[in-house]
Amino acid sequence: MISVLLKMAAAAITAAAVLLLLCGAVVGFPTGQAPRSSSDCGYKSCPATQPAMLNVHLVPHTHDDVGWLKTVDQYYYGERNDIQHAGVQYILDSVVQQLQEDPARRFIYVETAFFFRWWRQQGVRTRQAVTQLVNEGRLEFVNGGWCMSDEATTHYSAVIDQMTLGLRFLNDTFGACGRPRVAWHIDPFGHAREHASMFAQMGYDGFFFGRLDYQDKKKRMVEKDMEMLWRASESLAPPDDPNLEDYNLDTMVKKFLKTANDQAALYRTNHIIMTMGSDFQYENANLWYKNMDKLIRYVNAQQSQGSKVNVLYSTPSCYLQELHRANLTWSVKTDDFFPYADNAHDFWTGYFTSRPALKRYERISNSLLQVCNQLEVLGGLISRRGPHGDGDSETLRRAMAVAQHHDAVSGTEKQHVANDYAKRLAIGSAHCQVLVSNALSKLSGSDAPRVYCENLNISVCPLTESGHKFSVTVYNPLSRSVSWAVRLPVNGTQYNVTDPSGREVDCQVLPVSQSTQDVRRDRGYARNQLVFQAEAPPLGFRTYSVSLLPSRPPQPPPRPGTPLYLQNKFLKVTFDPDTGLLSSLSNLETKQTVQLKQNFYWYNASVGNKESSQPSGAYIFRPNSSTPVVISLTAKTQTLQNSVVQEVWQQFGPWVSQVVRLYQDSRELELEWTVGPVPVHDGFGKEVISRLDTSINSSGLFYTDSNGREVLERRRDFRPTWVLKQTEPIAGNYYPVNSRVYIKDAEQQLTVVTDRSQGGSSIRDGSLEIMLHRRLLVDDYRGVAEPLSEPGEYKDGLVVRGRLLLALTTPAAAADTHRPLAEAQVLQPLVSLQAGDLPHNTLLEFSGLQAALPPAVHLLTVSQWDRDSVLLRLEHQFQIKESQTYSQPVTVNLKKLFSTLEVVGVSEMSLAANQWKDEMTRMDWKGNTGEKPLRQGQGDPSAWEVTLKPMEIRTFLLLMHPR
Template identity: 70%
Template sequence: MSTNPSMLNVHLVPHTHDDVGWLKTVDQYYYGDRNNIQHAGVQYILDSVIDQLQKDPARRFIYVETAFFYRWWKQQNQSTQRIVTQLVNEGRLEFINGGWCMSDEATTHYSAVIDQMTLGLRFLNDTFGECGRPRVAWHIDPFGHAREHASIFAQMGYDGFFFGRLDYQDKARRMKTKEMEMLWRASESLTPPLADLFTGVLPNGYNPPEGFCWDQSCDDAPIRDDPDLEDYNVDEIVQKFLNASYRQAGFYKANHIIMTMGSDFQYENANLWYKNMDKLIKYVNALQAKGSKVNVLYSTPSCYLQELNLANLTWPLKTDDFFPYADDAHDFWTGYFTSRPALKLYERLSNSRLQTCNQLEVLGGPKSKSGPFGEGDSDTMKRAMGVAQHHDAVSGTEKQHVAYDYARRLATGWAHCEVLVRNSLAILSGSEAPHVFCENLNISVCPLTESSHKFSMNVYNPLGRTVSWPVRLPVNGSVYSVTDANGRAVDSQVGNVFISLKCTCYIYDMKSSCLLPLLINNKSVTFDETTGLLSSLTNLETNQTIQLTQNFYWYNASAGNNKESPQTSGAYIFRPNSSDPFVINKTAETQIVTVSSTVQEVTQWFSPWVSQVVRLYEGHRELELEWTVGPVPVADGLGKEVITRLDTDIKSSDYFYTDSNGREVLERRKDYRPTWELKQTEPVAGNYYPINSRAYIKDDKHQLTVVTDRSQGASSLYNGSLEIMLHRRLLYDDYRGVGEPLSEPGDFSDGLVARGRLLLTFTPPDTAADVHRPLAQGMVLQPLLSFQDGTPSANTKLEFSGLQTDLPPAVHLLTLSQWDEDTVLIRLEHQYQAKESKTHSQPVTVNLQKLFSTLDVLGASEMSLGANQWKEDMDRLQWNTSKPLPLSAKDPSPWEVTLNPMEIRTFLLRVRQL
């Protein structure tokens, strides 16, 4: 089949959308288990589609989720694999997107997104070669779309991006102005067209037009084309299709339109779909002989995109993002930014552990995978993290039993990595004494440190720069001496049941001592004597002070009985009953103060279920707030959305700033959208945005930045105010498919207790990035602690660095991973935006041969960001815009590579262990 330039070409795209876990676990979806929850079996979909594609060479199908396809492929015999390979080579089975999953865009960190995309793309490349390389990004189900995702896709070499969900007001305007397709300029720092991506909004979400669903799960009438039958309906169906085609064409610029023919877990019986689509194409195209100007064909997103490119039209430019997403006036999908906060933290910590595992696999050499502690691997963790990026995983929008399964997979992945890490540490240190990992330090449990009077602690720092990291360990003694690798004493103090390195003493005074100002390093914090709340924050370097009050509140979650709308708050939707939250307590009982030259600490109790520790560390420029929330009480019959709010005298004028997937920062403005004139209908939920690592408010002189330890929702609803949602416990489903309320049971079914950290920095705006950028990276890649009983043997190597020297401050080691036996994948990124830092927003050059201490780099080849094609072979479609595109500079030499602000460069290094 071919297109016709004089007609309206309707591209039918047969597809299935297969969630990598949602109402059922990944395994249950694959095998078609527990169909009482949802009828879905991915293995049968692929079986049936492959069978039907062989019956007609005109038929096409696209597949997206590599996590499922990988499993199915491994179970096929050679004959089936040959057939599938032929279908791929002929373009009849086409992989779209191609990541391990279709990731969420609000709550995922860019490093984990790049990893899961690389995992899927590598499998497709290794299995099918160039014909298996996806050319189109396809995010038909995520609930809002991040600019950083578009930037990542562009840098991976994709030609275009299609999605299904769009804010209802934005969609109405775009349909009216024929701006449903656009060029998304997804970076303010990268030189165009590096982060430019053609982007299209699909007309029906990802479903077929009404009346044209022919799956076994659908109720639409089949095409009855026997003229002798009483219920012959070809003419009716054809006319209905022509009407739908012309109606859709009225919203798009070109004489090509795309129709998604499929939906969730469809095509288990692909014959139903193809038999009816064959007839539809036949009878619609037959009318061309009678003057019809509609041409229908089987197609794929990349074929459709190619036709749009050939049309040589000029497309509108998009520079902001697509958050927040609402599908109706009171239905804002902003609750999932915070849903399941413990799972969100566990995923983030698992990402840190995976990077450490990857690095130590490289640095320790081949014996890391098979050494003194057995067989270990990083692949299990990579796949678990890949699954966790799914838009119903880390997003928190799955059923409870599925959330448990995601966490179990991460735990299993780390168990495999633990063996590898033990082997590598033994190789690098020269000691086979077993390393113990204390998994429960967050609740002050570590059996080895609590039972041993003499032990060593090993700290592995996965960052490419030196960091200072405070450690608190549970112990059972009262006097300890602590020394470093060179035998020098480390400042520490035992108090209660903890030894705190760099902490000197604990003072127990329940009355007034906590009202003393905390003063350390270059920060000063004061508390209100009456309320016990924070009252000011001073930066002694600049002699600047802001009034700062912090407290905890909860919004009463809608139960669906509001007269304006029956919409409830749930796993997806945030909808408070009122714009004014309830304060948990107007005062805080202060119970413990730690005052020393190295750390100062105040514990605040706001209620039996909300507490906080306020800390200042010597050598650190940030204020730490360690919050504990839960179990959230619901005996009063009220669902609760718990926030902390920072109120200052900063004149932020309704503006605030949030990061996009942990990278570039976007400007936000209360009750405003850059793309269209907003009619605000939810004054709280409609102003919430996702933050992955940080948010801030500022004026001409002051900037208050909050760095988070996981993805959360945030907003600024008042001048000088910044609020962050920490926890949610709800009593009703929000009718988006999950079918159960978000009310996590916790350990004893009383409700989940969540604990986390916020890091506050107060600086002038022009130097703020120099502080919060490294802070955010340090929160994402945390040191790995391991312990050994007793003291190290005499021949143990006590210090090791995998790098010859610290990386420049602007450069971040994003990826260091074993690729093949003698090759290593490395990604270096410039972690500052253009014009963000006077000091660091400049190009930086790094010598690849002078990076590592244990590796001799013999060769380097640059790859796309997804590491599935050579950089020199990247040839993306070019699009007409109203702005000219400047040229980029070249590297000074093959070994010396230059990184410009926000640039990520990916290399495959051929190495030899030294």
């Protein structure tokens, strides 16, 4: 199991942090570009402590949000100080100057996104001074990712990417001394087990965080259980990990001594940590250090009067080292730290859903980035500078890294900052689209311009709306073949679609629904949609030709009324003819049927009451009643049925509609929901849910994924590590759903796969609810200072559209199918279009793999590292004992992986790709700073065989040559 030792905050602490002891970080320079250093850094640079005294580790730090109340640029340059006084460039200027004044002073820095920008603006002399500070361990990087990521609403693949981006810069710039030894998440609003697991696999020795539930904290303080071992995976082999915490000091010596001793009473060693800093502090570092110097001097002077308190400048890793030296046995935690509440009625579970459109855009952008990375490798050097201009993956990589910040994808930022995040993703996407076009031109042999229609979900695409002939290329980023429903807005009534071999593909033309027309307004004019099923090979593309046929009569409009059922060879779904609502779902293969009623509701958002003044807001979910308001007891329905797809259009009211959709060969039922603009003229903020009530006997249990990977069991009104006093029966039972949630009994399991991170729960047995949208009238007093009421493009309120996929199986069968189903929603095919006829010699089908990978294996990363090497991550995507079929070790031969590229060298790395795997140790650094050459296979088959155990991710640097 991946284990982490945690230390959490005491009552007197205002800026707490948690620390994980992980598998062990290792010295090494995977790129060979980092400078050598003869100086001692890391644990060797830690100051001496006093074994017979209480050692108070002062940790000077700043917490610099990568966007929140101001944009990233505004925070860096110090603009818009009318919103918040903060200028990161001045913080770094000031800290570096003050560190040079006294060799005893220390400072830690976290967010590489800001440091990277500052570093590029510095001259040689400043860079040399900073490098010396790093080599001496006086400026220490902690965490080291591009940002301090959110833990509830992020997907693990994007977190790994943003950590890799930041850590690579530190590694290349400072070498081993720049490599963080601890992860530092003092601000995210609850903590995911998968994050702890990832940090362990990245080689961190500890993970510091700052927020845990107030009831959990109180119990741990009483029991002196503020440090713990966090076993963050049921499948992976164990390492140890500790936790840390901080609080601000009083400048008065007497009060400081009392505070230090009070805090020490809650912990098990003679070491405590106090963080000296907060958001955007140290712009005037002289003020901070001058006062801390006095504090240290005058407090330590009390030792001559018998005081047993020793104060010193320190860092989180130095504090961690002292915990390790104590050689104690720690308690073990195996669950996570959700949901987080800081008071009886203050549950931070609203942000699981806040800004749902941004959450979806981030997920789409992640998929595009993986496609971009893959095609940059497969297409070669021409991908960056080719027939379609200059493209790059780096712009989107950095935009995606910024979007992982805990006030970005979380939805807890001001509106103008959310707009800035979206703008960055859009700019990055445009750069990637050029790269993708160049790569596809190289691979296919066609330089014809490509179009990427980004509003297909609302039937907008000028090329297909007006084109009589065009081609559709579907690129699949997965390592297995996929079937994907292509839906294109058109104005014709009949089309011919052919695959690469010239065979006709069954296609149908459907009218565009009134709901879609209402959403898109004047952005498109297509009357119809062309729908067909496309097949795409692993890590490759297939191109289809589409031609408009001579005009035929318009397609018949959808039939009014509700059908008794929709059915294909796998599923049957029935409807209540009186209400128009779903009534049952059947799996025809397993002969299972569940009663299933689905409807939309909204919780009335509290604005405060006599129990508590706490309202619902961007962070906090607090309904004023446990009973949601049903939007409508009935739905107006229309029905479409053809050889490709069957649809029931449901209208629940002027601002809520849904399409119940069953494709011909699908084992999942699709619910495409549209919500908004959420009306608030009645004076009520609304938190809108889709609720599914079933006949499954779930016995108070439901299951959610952690950052898209391992699944955790949730029990209603229960916490595994303390006796819960439930004060908010709805909000206190909400959990983050990154990709899937399910309920089950002995025979049946209903899984819901989402297309973005959302909040979800099972408030009563047999029921699942997913929060879709939130529009609120007041701020929740957590700093944003504006209500969560997104204006939308037309300034009358945001409209959001999304999909839920429903799968009904036995619990055993669900393990084999639902994880790959969720993965396919995260990494969706990319559709590009070209007008007219393609040249006759165009390659219409291509796969970058020699063969599909085994079902248990996911190709997590294929990314260009430098000119000749490629970063590869292979992942076993099943947990131990999860699947009778796939929860077994599986072996992949790297030599037989790629179809057009030959692997000639390989070396394994840590998960974040900043250490050599075979050098990773725990708390025992060897100081090796030399370049490690890629291992040559030399004809030994075992050199290329990679075996993956359940839930294992293995990271490799490959030396590649074209075949």
